[in-house]
Structure formats: structure tokens, C-alpha cells
Amino acid sequence: MVSEQTFLLSEYHRLPQEALRADFYKRQLEVVCNNATLALFIMDERQECVYMNPAAEALTGYSLSETRGRALHDVIHHTRPDGRPYPLCECPIDQAFPQNNQEQGEEVFVHKDGHFYPVAYTASPIREGDRVLGTIIEVRDITQEKLAEQARQESAKREQLLRQEAEMAQKQVETIFASISDGVFVLDHNWCYTYVSDRLCKMASRSREEMIGHSIWDLFPEAVNTEVYPQFHRAMREQVHLQFEYLHLPWNRWFECRVYPSEQGITVFAAEITDRKRDKEVLQESERRFRRLAESNIFGVAFGNFAGGIHYANDYFLNMVGYTREEVEAGQVQWTDLTPPEFLPLDVAAEEELKVKGVATPFEKEYIRKDGARVPILIGAALLDEPYDQQQDIIGFYLDLTERKRSEEALQQALQKLNFHVENTPMAVVEWNGAMQVTRWSGAAEKIFGWQADDVLGKLLNDLPIVTEEGIEEVVETCKQLMSGEEPYVFSSNSNYTKQGDIIHCEWYNSSLHDETGQLISVLSLVLDVTDKKRAEAEREQLLIREQVARAAAEQANRIKDEFLAIVSHELRSPLNPILGWSKLLQQQKLDPAKTSQALETIARNAALQAELIEDLLDVSRILRGKLSLNIAPTDLASIIQAALETMRLPAESKSIQVHTWLEPDVGSVAGDSNRLQQVVWNLLSNAIKFTPTGGRVDIRLERVDSMAQITVRDTGKGIHPNFLPHVFAYFRQEDGATTRKFGGLGLGLAIVHHLVELHGGTIQAESPGEGLGATFTVKLPLLQGSSPTMQGGSLLEPEAGLTGIHVLVVDDDADTREVVAFLLEQAGAQITTFASASEVLAALSHTQIDVLLSDIGMPDVDGYMLLRQVRALPPEQGGQIPAIALTAYAGEIDYQQAMAAGYQKHLTKPIEPELLVRAIADVVRRKEQEKL
Numbered sequence: 054m055v056s057e058q059t060f061l062l063s064e065y066h067r068l069p070q071e072a073l074r075a076d077f078y079k080r081q082l083e084v085v086c087n088n089a090t091l092a093l094f095i096m097d098e099r100q101e102c103v104y105m106n107p108a109a110e111a112l113t114g115y116s117l118s119e120t121r122g123r124a125l126h127d128v129i130h131h132t133r134p135d136g137r138p139y140p141l142c143e144c145p146i147d148q149a150f151p152q153n154n155q156e157q158g159e160e161v162f163v164h165k166d167g168h169f170y171p172v173a174y175t176a177s178p179i180r181e182g183d184r185v186l187g188t189i190i191e192v193r194d195i196t197q198e199k200l201a202e203q204a205r206q207e208s209a210k211r212e213q214l215l216r217q218e219a220e221m222a223q224k225q226v227e228t229i230f231a232s233i234s235d236g237v238f239v240l241d242h243n244w245c246y247t248y249v250s251d252r253l254c255k256m257a258s259r260s261r262e263e264m265i266g267h268s269i270w271d272l273f274p275e276a277v278n279t280e281v282y283p284q285f286h287r288a289m290r291e292q293v294h295l296q297f298e299y300l301h302l303p304w305n306r307w308f309e310c311r312v313y314p315s316e317q318g319i320t321v322f323a324a325e326i327t328d329r330k331r332d333k334e335v336l337q338e339s340e341r342r343f344r345r346l347a348e349s350n351i352f353g354v355a356f357g358n359f360a361g362g363i364h365y366a367n368d369y370f371l372n373m374v375g376y377t378r379e380e381v382e383a384g385q386v387q388w389t390d391l392t393p394p395e396f397l398p399l400d401v402a403a404e405e406e407l408k409v410k411g412v413a414t415p416f417e418k419e420y421i422r423k424d425g426a427r428v429p430i431l432i433g434a435a436l437l438d439e440p441y442d443q444q445q446d447i448i449g450f451y452l453d454l455t456e457r458k459r460s461e462e463a464l465q466q467a468l469q470k471l472n473f474h475v476e477n478t479p480m481a482v483v484e485w486n487g488a489m490q491v492t493r494w495s496g497a498a499e500k501i502f503g504w505q506a507d508d509v510l511g512k513l514l515n516d517l518p519i520v521t522e523e524g525i526e527e528v529v530e531t532c533k534q535l536m537s538g539e540e541p542y543v544f545s546s547n548s549n550y551t552k553q554g555d556i557i558h559c560e561w562y563n564s565s566l567h568d569e570t571g572q573l574i575s576v577l578s579l580v581l582d583v584t585d586k587k588r589a590e591a592e593r594e595q596l597l598i599r600e601q602v603a604r605a606a607a608e609q610a611n612r613i614k615d616e617f618l619a620i621v622s623h624e625l626r627s628p629l630n631p632i633l634g635w636s637k638l639l640q641q642q643k644l645d646p647a648k649t650s651q652a653l654e655t656i657a658r659n660a661a662l663q664a665e666l667i668e669d670l671l672d673v674s675r676i677l678r679g680k681l682s683l684n685i686a687p688t689d690l691a692s693i694i695q696a697a698l699e700t701m702r703l704p705a706e707s708k709s710i711q712v713h714t715w716l717e718p719d720v721g722s723v724a725g726d727s728n729r730l731q732q733v734v735w736n737l738l739s740n741a742i743k744f745t746p747t748g749g750r751v752d753i754r755l756e757r758v759d760s761m762a763q764i765t766v767r768d769t770g771k772g773i774h775p776n777f778l779p780h781v782f783a784y785f786r787q788e789d790g791a792t793t794r795k796f797g798g799l800g801l802g803l804a805i806v807h808h809l810v811e812l813h814g815g816t817i818q819a820e821s822p823g824e825g826l827g828a829t830f831t832v833k834l835p836l837l838q839g840s841s842p843t844m845q846g847g848s849l850l851e852p853e854a855g856l857t858g859i860h861v862l863v864v865d866d867d868a869d870t871r872e873v874v875a876f877l878l879e880q881a882g883a884q885i886t887t888f889a890s891a892s893e894v895l896a897a898l899s900h901t902q903i904d905v906l907l908s909d910i911g912m913p914d915v916d917g918y919m920l921l922r923q924v925r926a927l928p929p930e931q932g933g934q935i936p937a938i939a940l941t942a943y944a945g946e947i948d949y950q951q952a953m954a955a956g957y958q959k960h961l962t963k964p965i966e967p968e969l970l971v972r973a974i975a976d977v978v979r980r981k982e983q984e985k986l
Contacts, residue, residue, distance in 0.1 A: 092172075092192040098185065100124055100147060112172075112194055114165025125190070129162045134169045146176045146190060153178050153185050159195065171199045234324060241318040242289070244268045256325065275303055281310065288312040288319050298326065338634060353430075353451030359404065359443055361387040373430070373453050375423035391420045393427065407434060408441040417454065429454040467600050481559075481580035487536070487573040489514045501559070501582045503552030521548040521556060535565040535576045542602060557584045562598050564605075631659050664964045671944050671962075682946075683726035683812055687837060690723060690730070690755055690762055691716050697734040698753070701742060708747045712738075717756040721836040725813045730834075733809050736802045737766040737830050744828070745770035757836070761815075764832040773821035773828050781819045782807035810834070856971060857882035859978055860902060864888045864920070865909040865940075870963070874907065874940070874970070881971045891915035895923060898932035904981075905974050906932075910941035910952070917941065918955040925956045936977040940965065 086093055092109035096102055102120040110116050113129050120128050126141050133139050141147055145156050156176040161169050173195050179187045236253030238246055246264045254261055259272070269285075270277055280299040288295045292314040300307050307330045311322040353370035357363040363386045371378060376386050392400055396418040403413035415433035422428055431452040438445050481498030485491050491514055494506040502519055509517060520528050524547040534540040543563045548556055562579040579597070635652035638644055644652060694716060705712050723730075734753075741751045745768045754765040773781060782803050803819075810817045815834035821827065861883045865871040868889070875885045886901065888894050891912060897903070906924065910917035917939055927933035939952040944962035952960040958977045961970065 092194075094125055094190040094192065095179075096125060096188040096190070098187050100126075100188065102128070103187070109192065112192060113162065129164075130160065132163055134161050146174055147188075153180075162192075170194060170196050236323040236325075237321070238264075238323070239318060239320050240269060240285070240289075244270055244285075247318070253323065256323070276301075284310070285312065285319060285321075288314050334634075342629065342633070353449075353453070355449045355451070356437075356446050357388060357449065358446055361389050363388065369453075370451055373422075373428055373451060374420055375426075393419055393421055403432075403434060407436055407447065411436045411439045411441070415450075429458045464604055467604065470600070479582065481582075483578040483580055484575055485514050485578075486575050489532075491517070492575065493577075498580065501551070501557070501580060502549070519549045519551075521550060524548050531561075531563065532576075535563055536573050538565060538567045538571055538573070541565050541567070542598070544598070557582055559583065564601070629659075631655050660964065667944065683729060685724050685726060687722040688725045688727045688730060690720060690764065690834070693727065693731050694734055694753060694755055694764070697731055697738055700735060701738045704739070704742050705751065708742065708745070708749075710742055710745055710748070711750045712742075713750065713752045715752070715754045715756075717754075720755055720757045720762050723762055723813070723834045724837055725834065729809050730813070733806050733832065734764065734766075736806050737764075737832070740802065741766055741768035741770065741828075741830075743770075744768065758833070760836055761833040762836050764834075765829060767827065767829040769827045772824045772826045773819065774824050775821075778819060778821060782817070855882045856974060858884075859974065860884045860886070860904045861907055861974060862886045862888070862894060862897065862901075862903045862905070863907045864891065864894050864912075866890065866912045867909070870909070877967045877970065878907075878974070881967075883974070891917075891920035891923070894920060898924065898927065898935070903932055903935055904978055906935050906937040907940055907974070908937060908957075910939055910943050910948070918951060921955045921957060936981050938973055938977060940970070 086104075086106040089106055089108055092112040093104070093106040094102060094109055095104035101122050102117075102125045103122075105113075105115070105117045105120060113120075115128060124141070124147075126139075126144055126147055130144060130146070131139055144160075145158055146160065155178070157174065159171060159173050161171050163169055171194075173193045175191045177189050177191075178185045179189055234252065235250075236256045237248070237250040238253050239248040241247050245266055245268050247266075249261055249264045251261075254264070257264070257273075264272060270282075276282060279301070280297055284295050284297050287293065294314070295312040296310065298307060298309050306325055307327045309324045309326045311324075313320045313322075350367055350369040353373055354365075354367045355363050355370045356365040362384055363381055364384070366376075366378070366381050366386075371381070374386070374391060380386055388400065389397075399416055399418050403416065406413045413434040415431055417429065417431050419427045419429050431454055432449060434447050434449045436445060437448055479497055479500070481501045482493055482495035483491065483498055484493035491509050491512055494504070494509045496506075498509075499505055504517070514532075527545060528547060531543050531545045534543050541564060543565075545561045545563065547559055547561060549559050551557060560581045560583050562581075563576055565576045566574040568574055632655075635655050639649065639652055694714070698712065698714065701712075738751070738753065745751060749769040751769075752765070752767045754763075754767075756763050756765075807817055810832055813834055815832060817833075818831045820829045820831070856878060859882075861878055863871060863874050863878070863885060864887070865874070866889050871887050871889065875887050879885050886897065886903070888897065892915065894906070894908075906921075908917045908920060912920075915923075921937055924935065924937070925933055937957045938959045938961060939955075939957040940961045940963065941948065941952075942963045949960045958980070959973050961973055
């Protein structure tokens with residue numbers, strides 16, 4: 054029908070005018086047009102509508118009668134969809150007639166009811182020969198096509214948007230997976246990887262291409278026999294979320310896996326928790342050590358909270374306050390119940406300090422015992438966690454000061470007695486400062502010497518003519534001793550002048566006070582006129598001086614004790630962690646030979662470190678008390694350096710550090726203590742190797758510069774920050790003090806070196822271009838005038854001698870110490886006899902030939918001092934003159950002096966290196982043989 058319609062329309066312009074009027078063709082044309090689905094419009098040569106078929110009427114809403122004789126453009130095409138007018142000259146449909154061309158395209162018509170709708174049109178001219186008679190226009194409503202096309206475009210747009218959102222979501226997921234520390238992967242039902250994150254690739258040391266599409270059990274067959282296999286299968290089978298930990302032995306790493314099932318397979322988040330597991334073990338070990346410390350009851354420990362409750366206390370604390378453990382655990386003991394009202398402000402101040410700093414400075418107060426008695430205590434506290442939280446626990450540390458308070462009370466009573474005697478005695482009190490200006494001149498001084506206080510105060514002591522000519526030299530020497538601090542308490546007996554010119558005899562009791570730097574603060578002199586009663590008054594004056602010395606000694610002992618407690622509590626426990634950890638593992642006998650060797654090396658290294666820390670602390674103790682003494686002799690520095698290099702050879706080799714030595718010949722000798730100078734060089738070398746990375750270099754140089762011997766130690770290590778360089782020799786100062794620091798220690802080594810160098814009259818200087826650029830330490834020591842290396846009779850360290858043929862008697866009440874010492878000495882060739890008590894030693898000496906006695910000091914019943922006094926009381930043929938060495942854990946200066954006073958030739962402290970012990974025994978035997986010659 055449509056093809057017939059199209060044919061007739063296309064032939065319409067070719068029919069003769071007469072034929073058009075023929076009925077046949079007219080009826081045929083009307084039938085075709087009336088039944089056509091296309092809207093048809095016929096325009097005459099004036100472009101006015103002459104025909105519309107029913108489809109056109111339905112399309113436009115107009116009838117033929119409404120459009121006949123009108124321009125079709127004015128009826129249905131006069132306005133654009135946006136409301137703007139549509140000029141005829143711009144309409145492509147109406148161009149078909151004037152241009153005699155067929156026009157096709159799409160337009161938008163206006164319906165009679167005013168709505169717009171899209172159409173496709175074909176406008177063809179009607180010709181008769183060369184003449185154009187009009188235009189026929191075919192129009193098709195394409196509203197549904199446009200709607201369908203719009204729907205397709207919107208669908209495509211939505212599809213593109215969804216694709217972009219999916220891609221963006223995937224990128225966001227990948228970004229999230231890349232940002233987290235977990236390794237993420239997805240497995241399908243065939244156990245093949247369908248996704249792996251970058252983090253997992255790094256953890257597995259494989260590329261994504263190596264893993265995607267491959268089975269996890271093929272790539273990691275060792276996982277089949279681990280917790281991973283059954284857990285993954287359970288999650289896949291039962292569709293349950295699982296979380297578990299396992300150790301991947303090939304990597305020696307712990308992982309925590311969180312498994313999430315889905316219809317496609319399982320998604321796994323794998324987090325490495327090796328450090329967390331190790332930290333947990335360290336924490337458990339730390340807790341065990343702390344509990345051991347708390348249960349040792351060396352001091353009181355209690356846990357409580359800011360609300361006042363106490364929920365744990367050790368026996369020391371319970372005994373101190375008189376409560377039972379059951380009462381504490383039942384919550385019946387409160388901080389506030391224990392504290393007298395007058396001490397509550399101190400508690401409030403400590404609580405505020407805890408909130409701000411996390412620790413409270415130790416302070417003294419009193420507690421009320423359960424029986425109502427008061428007990429003086431020293432208390433310190435700290436938060437268990439920081440920062441402050443009202444709900445967290447507080448740990449308190451306690452010392453019972455009852456005995457100390459009794460001592461202080463006794464001291465105070467003695468001081469009151471002393472002051473009373475001073476105020477009521479005819480002794481003159483004279484005080485002068487570091488500038489030798491008189492700052493105190495008592496009334497007794499006015500009576501004894503005749504000068505009034507106004508005449509003397511503020512004047513130089515030298516300007517006061519009270520010293521006779523024969524006493525000037527002694528007085529000058531006394532003043533030197535007092536000002537230098539060499540002798541803080543000096544007694545002198547002088548002849549003095551009075552203002553009237555009389556000569557009187559006085560006893561001067563002088564004491565000097567110095568600050569921490571050694572500078573003189575003041576000298577106090579108690580002057581007694583003993584012209585008539587010299588002897589009787591002297592005895593009374595000696596009593597006063599002894600009481601004053603006792604008071605000063607007690608104050609100094611308390612200060613030293615507090616300083617040491619602060620230091621020891623911070624550092625000494627660190628080396629115990631690897632020692633105790635590896636020891637426990639060795640006891641379990643589950644380590645392979647390599648790990649066993651590593652464990653033994655670690656234990657030995659940390660034990661040596663602890664011994665070194667203890668020795669540093671002892672040196673600092675001696676320095677703080679002014680008791681560090683030197684054994685001065687001509688010393689060859691080249692031998693010192695060689696000996697120190699030998700001890701540091703293995704540490705340097707273990708880090709592949711090249712040590713270059715340049716020792717200038719004939720530098721000369723210095724006056725010094727060989728052991729202490731070796732300590733200086735060893736410490737500098739040890740620091741250089743410690744702070745130099747693997748493959749670095751250390752140079753040590755000895756040369757003569759003018760009248761000084763100069764030792765230079767240079768390294769290529771981490772260097773020193775310019776801000777820290779001025780403090781590098783300070784006590785307890787370290788460049789890195791954070792919890793995360795790389796290098797440990799007490800920060801004492803260089804401070805001790807600095808002090809030792811200055812004691813030898815030398816200087817030490819530290820230089821560094823900056824961090825990572827190495828450091829240089831330069832030591833200068835004064836040379837002996839006219840000295841040369843040949844002045845030293847031998848090297849500082851004698852070649853190590855064996856002990857073959859030497860019979861050593863070892864006495865120690867500790868069986869472990871006794872056995873290990875005996876074994877070490879037997880290895881050196883000595884014959885060993887061991888005893889556990891002093892009584893056995895005395896019995897053995899009467900019938901056994903012993904060459905050396907090696908004795909502990911702290912033993913039950915008869916200690917090492919008493920033992921040696923009894924030995925020295927024996928005849929020489931029964932061992933009374935046997936060489937003796939004290940091997941003891943009592944390492945203080947006073948302990949050394951007591952050992953020497955008891956008759957020991959040497960005082961060695963535990964722990965001791967086997968080589969040093971063998972050398973000490975060989976040395977006392979050699980000296981004994983030399984005495985026989």
C-alpha cells in the first residue's frame with residue numbers, strides 16, 4: 054500500500070491536467086491518500102494548502118477546511134520549541150518549491166493544542182514539464198523514535214556513569230588497600246588469586262603477575278601444613294568470618310589473618326604481627342622481672358588509683374603499714390586513710406605533678422599504720438600509662454625511713470650539742486671566703502685576738518697580722534690545702550699575735566667547703582686559745598671535730614646514695630632482658646647449635662656490658678666523692694694504645710671496620726696511671742667503633758706536639774650534632790634520649806675520660822663537622838722533661854703468664870662462683886683447692902703448701918677481712934705471709950681500702966675477665982718471688 058502510494062504521488066506531477074480530472078485516477082488517488090499512514094500535504098504554487106489527508110489532520114489537529122488556502126508554515130510551523138518565531142525564509146520545507154529541489158530532514162511542528170512534536174519530512178516539487186505547480190510534503194511523527202533514542206542515550210549515559218563509578222570505586226578500594234599495612238588478597242573457589250594488593254606482593258616478594266590466576270597452595274605449598282589451610286577451607290565451606298594467628302616458618306614471621314567469605318570466594322586481610330608478638334614477649338618478660346623485683350621486697354610497691362584505692366601491695370609495703378593482703382584486695386586500704394591530715398597538701402601536689410609529668414618527685418611524709426603508730430617514708434609515684442587519665446593506675450614506690458630518721462635525730466642531737474658547746478666555749482670562730490675575705494669574726498675571736506669584728510670583717514686574711522714569723526710557712530701550706538680541697542679538714546697549731554702584740558698559742562680547726570666544680574665556697578676555723586690549758590682543751594676540741602666530721606660524712610653518704618639510686622634504677626636492668634631470655638631458652642634445650650652459639654654470645658656480651666656499666670658507676674662514685682686515686686709512674690703511651698687496640702680488635706672485625714694506627718716513635722713518657730690511661734684510650738676506641746657503621750674506618754694517632762703527647766682518635770661514624778657538642782663530656786648526658794634511641798648506655802664514659810685526662814694534667818677536645826660526618830677526639834698529656842720511651846721498664850701489660858705449678862686456694866661460700874673460678878684457673882694450668890668457709894682454709898694452711906689465697910669477702914660467720922687477719926697472725930711457715938687476693942662484689946673505694954688494710958695484695962671486683970684474674974695471680978706470685986731475691 055505504501056509503495057503504491059509513493060508511486061502515485063511521485064507520478065502526480067507527470068499526469069496531464071486532463072488526466073487529473075479523470076474520475077478513475079481521482080478515485081484511486083483519494084483511496085491511496087486517505088488510507089496512507091504518512092501525513093500528506095499538497096501546496097499550490099502560492100504555497101497555500103490545497104490538500105491534507107486524514108493522517109495529516111490527525112497529526113496536526115487541524116482539518117483541511119481550517120488550512121485550505123493558508124500557508125502551511127503559518128499554521129503548524131511558525132514557532133520554535135523555545136517560543137521564538139520561526140521565519141518562513143529559514144524553513145527548509147518551504148524551500149522545495151522556490152528552489153525546485155527535494156528537501157528531507159527533521160523539524161518540530163506545533164499541534165493545534167499547542168504542544169510541540171518532532172517529525173521527519175520529505176518535501177518534493179510538483180512539476181509539469183519545466184513548470185513547478187506546487188509542493189507535496191510527506192510527514193512522519195517520530196516522537197516515539199525520539200523518545201526511544203533519548204532513552205537509549207540516557208541508558209548509555211547511565212551505563213557510562215555506572216562504569217565510571219565502578220572504576221572509581223575499584224580505584225578507591227585499591228587506594229584503601231594500598232594505604233593500609235595489611236596485605237589483601239582474594240581467592241576464588243578454585244583457590245586461585247583474583248586480586249592481590251601491592252602490600253601483599255611486597256610481603257610475598259612476588260609480582261602481581263606471578264600470583265593472579267595461580268593457586269595459593271601451588272605458590273606456597275608450605276602453607277598446607279599450617280593453620281592457614283584448615284581455616285581457609287572452613288571459611289569457604291561454612292561461609293563464616295574467621296580470625297587467627299600463625300607463624301610462617303620460611304619467613305620466620307607472624308601473621309594475623311582475617312578471612313571474609315563471599316559467593317565468589319574469600320577475601321583475606323593479612324597483617325604482619327612479628328613485632329607485636331615480640332613486644333608482647335618483651336612485655337611479659339618485663340612484667341615478670343618487675344614482679345620479681347616487687348616480690349624481692351627491697352622496697353615497697355603498691356598499685357592504686359586517683360580515687361584513693363589500693364588494690365595491690367608487696368610484703369614490704371604491708372609490713373610497713375601493718376595491713377594484710379586480704380584487706381588490700383578487699384579494698385579496705387585507702388591512700389587517704391594512711392596519710393595524716395598535715396601531709397595531705399603534699400599528696401595533692403604530687404597528684405598534680407603526676408597529671409602533668411606522669412611522675413611525681415620523691416618526697417618524704419608519714420603514714421599511719423593500722424595500729425595507729427606513724428612511720429616515716431620516702432615515696433615516689435608514676436602513672437602506669439601516659440597521658441594522664443582519671444581511671445588509670447598509679448604505682449607507688451616506698452622506703453621505710455624509720456632507721457634513717459633515728460640516725461638523723463641522733464645527728465641533730467649531736468649538732469645541737471655541738472652548737473651549744475660552740476656558743477658556750479671560749480673558742481673563736483673565724484670564717485673566710487674564696488677570695489680570702491673574713492666573713493665571720495666571733496665574740497670569742499675578739500676576746501682572744503683583741504680585734505673587734507668591725508675592724509676585721511671584709512678585709513683580706515693576709516692583711517690581719519696574727520701569724521708569727523715561724524708559723525707563716527705552715528699557715529700558707531694549710532691555706533693551700535683548704536683552698537684546693539686536697540684536705541677539706543686541716544688542723545694546725547700556731548703561735549699567733551694579739552692586737553696588743555702578745556704571742557699566744559692557738560689550735561686552729563679548719564674545714565673547707567667546695568661546690569660541685571671544686572671551687573672554694575668558704576673556710577671555717579675554730580680557734581682555741583690553749584696557752585694555759587693546751588692539752589685539756591685539745592682533747593675537748595678533738596671531740597667536737599669528730600662530731601662535725603660525722604655529720605658531714607652522714608650528709609655526704611645520703612647524697613651519694615640518692616644519686617646512685619636514680620642512676621642504677623634507670624640503666625642496670627636493660628642488659629638483664631636478653632640474659633634472662635636466652636638463659637630460659639637454653640634451659641629448654643630447644644635451640645639449634647647456631648642459636649645456642651648466638652644465645653651464649655648475647656649473654657656474654659650483655660654480661661660484659663653490665664659489668665662495664667657497674668664499673669662506670671663505681672668510677673663516677675669515686676669521682677663524686679673525690680676518692681678517685683692514681684698510681685703515677687712513667688708511662689709509655691704507645692704500649693697503652695697497643696693494649697687498647699688488642700681489646701677492641703674483635704669488635705672492629707665483627708663490623709668490618711678498618712682501624713689505622715700511626716704511632717710516632719720516641720714520643721716520650723708521661724707521668725700517669727697506666728690502667729687509667731688505658732681506660733681513656735679504650736673508651737675513645739670503643740665509642741668510635743660503636744658509632745661507626747659497618748665498613749667504616751677508625752684512625753688513631755700518637756705524636757709529639759711541643760711538650761705534649763697528643764693522641765687523636767678519628768672515625769667516620771654518626772658524628773655529633775653541633776648543639777650537643779658542648780655537652781659531650783657532661784655526666785649522664787646523651788645526644789639521643791628518646792625511648793626509641795639506637796645506642797644505649799649511661800652517658801658516663803666520656804665524662805669519666807674527661808675527668809681522668811684532667812687528673813693527669815691534660816686536656817681532651819671533641820670535634821665533629823656534623824651528624825653523619827664522623828667525630829675526632831684529641832687528648833693532650835704533658836710529657837716528662839727529658840723523657841723517652843726507654844724510661845718505661847716494660848710494657849704496660851705484661852705478657853699473659855700461665856699458672857702452671859701454682860697452687861691456688863679458692864674460698865667462696867657461693868658454690869657457682871667457686872666452681873667457675875676453679876675451672877677457669879685449672880684451664881690456665883693452676884692446681885686448685887676450694888673451700889666454702891674460712892674455718893676450712895685455716896685448717897688447710899697448716900698442712901698444705903699454698904702459693905696464692907683467692908678469697909671472697911662477704912661470707913657467713915667469718916668474712917674475708919677476718920679470715921686474712923687470722924692468716925696473717927700465723928707464722929710464715931704456716932702460710933702467714935701467703936699472697937692474697939680479694940675477689941668480691943664489694944667494689945667501692947672504701948671496700949678497696951679495707952681489703953688493703955686487712956692485708957690483701959690485690960682487690961678484684963666481680964664479675965672479672967678470666968685473663969685479668971690469671972694475670973693478677975701471676976703478678977702477686979712474681980712479686981713474692983722478687984721479694985725473696
